[in-house]
Structure formats: structure tokens, C-alpha cells
Amino acid sequence: MVLVVREKYKRRNKLKQVREEAGFTQTKAAELMGMHRTALAKIENGYTPNPNLATLKKFADLYGVPIEDMFFEEVQSCKRPK
Numbered sequence: 917m918v919l920v921v922r923e924k925y926k927r928r929n930k931l932k933q934v935r936e937e938a939g940f941t942q943t944k945a946a947e948l949m950g951m952h953r954t955a956l957a958k959i960e961n962g963y964t965p966n967p968n969l970a971t972l973k974k975f976a977d978l979y980g981v982p983i984e985d986m987f988f989e990e991v992q993s994c995k996r997p998k
Contacts, residue, residue, distance in 0.1 A: 930987070931959065931975070932959045934975075934985070935960070935979060936981050938978070938979040938980060940979075949974040949978055
């Protein structure tokens with residue numbers, strides 16, 4: 917098993933997808949995590965590319981998923997560059 921970081925555009929889509937699957941609007945999720953909605957939107961849209969661990973834990977706790985599920989995917993094979 918190899919873990920690879922999702923590309924920026926996929927990470928943005930995954931965070932939004934996880935939030936929506938958990939049944940939260942941006943406004944409600946931001947309120948429950950103690951942040952501004954615009955800060956949450958910036959993280960989802962990749963304008964804050966490296967949120968700190970405490971923020972990631974807030975996402976994971978609220979959405980009920982492990983942090984790695986929001987940012988990593990399992991792949992079966994990996995080609996090495998030549």
C-alpha cells in the first residue's frame with residue numbers, strides 16, 4: 917500500500933465533499949469549529965494550502981472522518997520516474 921497526497925484541486929473537492937456528506941453547510945461547520953466561514957472556504961478552495969494540525973483535527977472531529985481520508989488516497993501501484 918502506498919499513500920500519495922492528492923493534488924490541490926482534488927484536496928479542495930474532497931474537503932467540500934466530506935463536509936457535504938456530513939450534512940453541514942459552510943456556515944454551520946465554521947460556526948461549530950469556531951472559525952469564520954471565509955476561513956473555511958479558503959481551506960476548501962486551496963487558498964490556505966497548509967492548514968495547521970489543530971484545524972485539521974477540528975475538521976476530522978466534526979465530520980467524523982480521519983484526517984488522512986480528507987487528504988490521502990490509497991493506490992495499488994506506483995510508477996517510478998525514469
